[in-house]
Amino acid sequence: MATAHLFPGVFIDEIPSGVQTITGVPTAVAAFVGRTAMGPVNQPVIINSFGDFNRNFGGLDSHSSVSYAVRDFFQNGGGQAVIVRLFSPATAAGAALTFTNNTSTLVLRAANPGTWANGLRVLLDANVSSEIPPQLGLPDASSVFNLTISLGSVTETIRNLTLIESPRRFDRVLADESLYVRGTFPSTVTNASDLIPATPPQGVPAGSALATVSGAADTAALGHDDYISDPTTKTGVQALEKTDLFNILCIPPDSRADTWGDTLPTVFSDALAYCVTRRAFLLIDPPATMTVAGLPAYITTLNLGGTNARNAALYFPRLIEADSLRDGKPDRFVPCGAVAGLMARTDGQRGVFKAPAGVDAGFVGIQGLAITLTDQENGQINPIGVNALRTFPVIGSVIWGARTLRGADQLGDEYKYVPVRRLTLFIEESLVRGTRFAVFEPNAEPLWAQIRLAVGAFMNDLFRQGAFQGKTAREAYLVKCDSETTTQNDINQGVVNILVAFAPVKPAEFVVIQIQQLAGQVAA
Numbered sequence: 001m002a003t004a005h006l007f008p009g010v011f012i013d014e015i016p017s018g019v020q021t022i023t024g025v026p027t028a029v030a031a032f033v034g035r036t037a038m039g040p041v042n043q044p045v046i047i048n049s050f051g052d053f054n055r056n057f058g059g060l061d062s063h064s065s066v067s068y069a070v071r072d073f074f075q076n077g078g079g080q081a082v083i084v085r086l087f088s089p090a091t092a093a094g095a096a097l098t099f100t101n102n103t104s105t106l107v108l109r110a111a112n113p114g115t116w117a118n119g120l121r122v123l124l125d126a127n128v129s130s131e132i133p134p135q136l137g138l139p140d141a142s143s144v145f146n147l148t149i150s151l152g153s154v155t156e157t158i159r160n161l162t163l164i165e166s167p168r169r170f171d172r173v174l175a176d177e178s179l180y181v182r183g184t185f186p187s188t189v190t191n192a193s194d195l196i197p198a199t200p201p202q203g204v205p206a207g208s209a210l211a212t213v214s215g216a217a218d219t220a221a222l223g224h225d226d227y228i229s230d231p232t233t234k235t236g237v238q239a240l241e242k243t244d245l246f247n248i249l250c251i252p253p254d255s256r257a258d259t260w261g262d263t264l265p266t267v268f269s270d271a272l273a274y275c276v277t278r279r280a281f282l283l284i285d286p287p288a289t290m291t292v293a294g295l296p297a298y299i300t301t302l303n304l305g306g307t308n309a310r311n312a313a314l315y316f317p318r319l320i321e322a323d324s325l326r327d328g329k330p331d332r333f334v335p336c337g338a339v340a341g342l343m344a345r346t347d348g349q350r351g352v353f354k355a356p357a358g359v360d361a362g363f364v365g366i367q368g369l370a371i372t373l374t375d376q377e378n379g380q381i382n383p384i385g386v387n388a389l390r391t392f393p394v395i396g397s398v399i400w401g402a403r404t405l406r407g408a409d410q411l412g413d414e415y416k417y418v419p420v421r422r423l424t425l426f427i428e429e430s431l432v433r434g435t436r437f438a439v440f441e442p443n444a445e446p447l448w449a450q451i452r453l454a455v456g457a458f459m460n461d462l463f464r465q466g467a468f469q470g471k472t473a474r475e476a477y478l479v480k481c482d483s484e485t486t487t488q489n490d491i492n493q494g495v496v497n498i499l500v501a502f503a504p505v506k507p508a509e510f511v512v513i514q515i516q517q518l519a520g521q522v523a524a
Contacts, residue, residue: 018450022434022458027352027426028344031082031246031280032070032337033227033237033271035219035254037061038116039085041092042235044243047081050074055179057083058116062325063218065252065260069337072319073250075365076338077345082246084239086227087113088220094182097122097211104194106163108174110213111182116151120180120213123148126193127207128160136166144168145192149180156180163187222254228270237271240278247425248343249275249282250336260318260334262287265302268312272304275311279425281418282312284405285334290316292377295386299405309405310415311425315339315387317371319363319397332370335389338363342399343422352426353467355402355419355507357387363397383409387418402507420504423467431455431500443491448481451498455479459502469503477502 005011031044037058039045047053053070060067066083073081094110095117106124110117128144138144143163149156158177161170171183189195196209204210229236240246251271255261268284275282290298295316304312318332339356342363346356369389373381378388378400385408387401404421406413415421434454441447459477462468468476480499490497 018446020434020437020450020454022430022454024426024430024458025245025247025433026080027247027347027422028078028340029080029082029246030073030078030248030250030337030340030344031084031240031243032066032073032250032252033084033240034066034086034252035064035222036066036083036085037064038112038114039083040112041085041087042090042239044082044084044239046243047083048079053081053083057085060325062323063256065254065256065334068321068333069250069252072321072333072335072337072365073341073344076341076363077348078337078341079344079348082240082243084237085112086219086222086236088222088226090226090235092217092219095120095213095216097181097213099124099195099209099211101195101197101209104189104191106187106189106192106195107184108211109182109184110216111178111180113217113219115216115218117180117213117216119151121150122181122211123150123205123208124192124195124211125205125208126196132160136160136162136168138162138164138166142191142193145195147174147178147181149178151180161192163190163192224264224266224270227251227264227267228274237274240274245429246278247280247422248340249280250340251282252285252334252336253288260288260332265298269303269305272308272312276308279429280311281422281425283336283339284312284314285336286314286316286318288318288332292316292371292373292380295381296384299384299386302405304405307406307413309385310413310421312405313387313403313418314385314405315389315399315401316381317369317373317389319366319389320368320370321366330367338366339399351465351467353419353423353462353465353505355417357399357402357418357507359392359395359398361399362395363389366397369397385411385416402509417506417509420506423504427459427462427500427502430458431498434458435498438496443486443494443496445482447496448483448486451481451496452479455481455498455500459500462502467502467505469505475503 039057045056050071092113094112097108099106124145126145128141133141145161146159156178160168162168171185174181174183227236231238234241251263253261253263272282315335319335320330321333322328323331342361343356346354369391373388385403385405390400391397402418404418407416456479460473463473463476470476478501485497485499
């Protein structure tokens with residue numbers, strides 16, 4: 001609307017361009033769900049390195065296949081992961097740390113359940129500056145204290161806590177600043193100095209009180225209901241509802257029995273249904289004792305729900321890696337973490353439209369494969385949609401397949417290939433987020449033109465990167481939003497329809513070289 005001018009002169013009005021930019025979403029944020037040594041339960045935590053995993057979830061643990069899968073993800077090129085720790089029962093509380101002196105008792109708790117807390121050591125002291133109580137609105141220093149929290153070689157020092165209402169109330173501060181300890185308010189104790197014994201036990205500094213944890217329990221075996229729960233509870237896989245975005249889902253097995261055991265087929269099938277709703281891709285690990293001959297029956301057992309299988313891929317066999325927690329002895333590990341890392345690496349180097357397979361898709365940090373597949377065995381599993389992991393001289397161990405579990409030859413599915421499906425999911429998620437500007441705008445030609453411009457620019461950028469077939473943009477993709485796609489009846493119902501079509505590039509799965517012997521110069 002033009003501004004009314006009250007005096008002669010030159011005036012400038014800044015006019016919005018109306019141009020909306022659609023930014024592509026990340027393509028390789030991998031979610032890992034299962035047992036870890038420590039960490040918050042049923043709460044997704046975003047990490048950007050294996051160092052983050054060490055700090056938040058305790059690093060490698062000989063009973064956690066998730067920890068090895070996360071390590072493989074980062075060492076093979078992964079950039080960002082979401083970790084959901086499961087614990088059974090999910091309501092288990094952290095072990096208690098009790099400070100008792102005469103009639104005063106203060107109970108703190110380990111931040112989360114698990115045997116990681118055994119050996120957790122907390123020193124409480126009242127060595128507080130006289131300047132602190134007035135700043136906190138307290139009459140004296142009797143209720144102010146410090147905590148020194150130790151777990152192995154890691155130490156946290158949290159100062160100037162108080163047991164009464166103030167900006168440094170101990171439960172709030174511990175929740176914000178400590179990885180290891182939590183408090184409950186209100187406390188029956190108000191004077192922290194009452195908790196400090198006149199004569200401390202041997203080895204405890206004077207003026208301090210000590211509390212330790214022993215006998216903390218580990219999780220029970222995780223079952224189907226721990227992984228797949230009522231969506232309203234947002235636990236297990238559904239805890240990912242609390243995070244904004246993930247593209248790849250990995251569910252390593254819970255048990256180490258028989259070299260890491262197996263994830264239940266029902267967990268995979270139910271998790272896949274959730275992946276479809278989130279436009280994510282599920283990586284399925286083969287059972288520990290699986291053979292080439294047993295793969296067709298196993299795929300049937302998975303019961304992946306028809307076209308849902310477009311959002312899943314199975315990689316066979318398992319990987320052989322040195323287990324640093326068992327003196328470097330080789331063991332078999334599920335490939336999902338390493339495959340997710342290779343997907344991230346390929347996406348970064350070439351794009352989501354490039355198949356994460358081939359001579360450039362080599363694994364890092366592995367010693368070999370549990371089964372050495374021959375060309376004939378590869379030829380048995382490729383037509384049923386199972387991706388082979390192969391070892392070649394000089395090249396090393398690589399991914400040698402790029403099919404979804406709808407990639408069986410007899411199905412003839414349009415989403416036969418992993419890069420085609422992942423590219424489609426990327427486009428869908430990017431457009432869903434990028435066209436939100438259109439919601440509640442007037443449903444008419446000016447809006448349709450904005451949509452065509454924004455979506456067209458996004459698709460053209462993908463075309464220039466090589467994501468589509470065709471020599472020209474017209475051959476590669478189509479964006480249509482006008483009175484033909486959106487009728488008056490649609491407008492009356494508040495609907496705007498956008499048609500986006502594209503011709504994806506498919507991988508050269510079979511390279512055929514024809515060789516002919518020439519007879520030389522023959523006289524006519």
